[in-house]
Amino acid sequence: MDDFKLLEETLNDAIARAELEGQTCGLKHSAGDPAENHFAVDYLCQDLGDPRTGDISSQIRIPVCQECVDALYDEEWILAYCVYCHKSQWINRSHAKIEHPLGNGVYWLDVCPFCAEIVTEYKEDKDG
Numbered sequence: 850m851d852d853f854k855l856l857e858e859t860l861n862d863a864i865a866r867a868e869l870e871g872q873t874c875g876l877k878h879s880a881g882d883p884a885e886n887h888f889a890v891d892y893l894c895q896d897l898g899d900p901r902t903g904d905i906s907s908q909i910r911i912p913v914c915q916e917c918v919d920a921l922y923d924e925e926w927i928l929a930y931c932v933y934c935h936k937s938q939w940i941n942r943s944h945a946k947i948e949h950p951l952g953n954g955v956y957w958l959d960v961c962p963f964c965a966e967i968v969t970e971y972k973e974d975k976d977g
């Protein structure tokens with residue numbers, strides 16, 4: 850039973866790695882060194898759903914490069930990722946305007962300033 854589970858995990862891992870081939874980083878890099886220059890080595894995964902019920906409605910999987918993996922493990926850097934428009938922003942903890950609690954390395958935003966307007970329009974459309 851455990852052997853099977855291990856095999857399954859190994860296979861899943863192998864499949865994920867094969868899918869990564871040729872993929873570039875899905876997170877923000879500087880304009881002079883865009884994400885297209887960085888090949889993905891892993892995925893950043895997050896389950897999306899209702900936190901009150903624990904229901905998972907979907908999962909996002911973002912290909913990330915080694916540089917971003919390192920930053921994700923670095924307490925100095927916080928990642929803000931918008932699940933709506935897939936824009937991301939790195940926040941440097943020591944330069945941040947507000948204090949961020951330690952241990953929270955990634956903020957998953959339902960909506961960010963870039964797409965707030967679009968979402969508002971969409972909601973008005975749906976409600977009215």
Ligand SMILES: [Zn+2]
Nearest residue numbers: 874887914917
């Ligand atoms: Zn990257």
Ligand SMILES: [Zn+2]
Nearest residue numbers: 931934961964
């Ligand atoms: Zn957004």
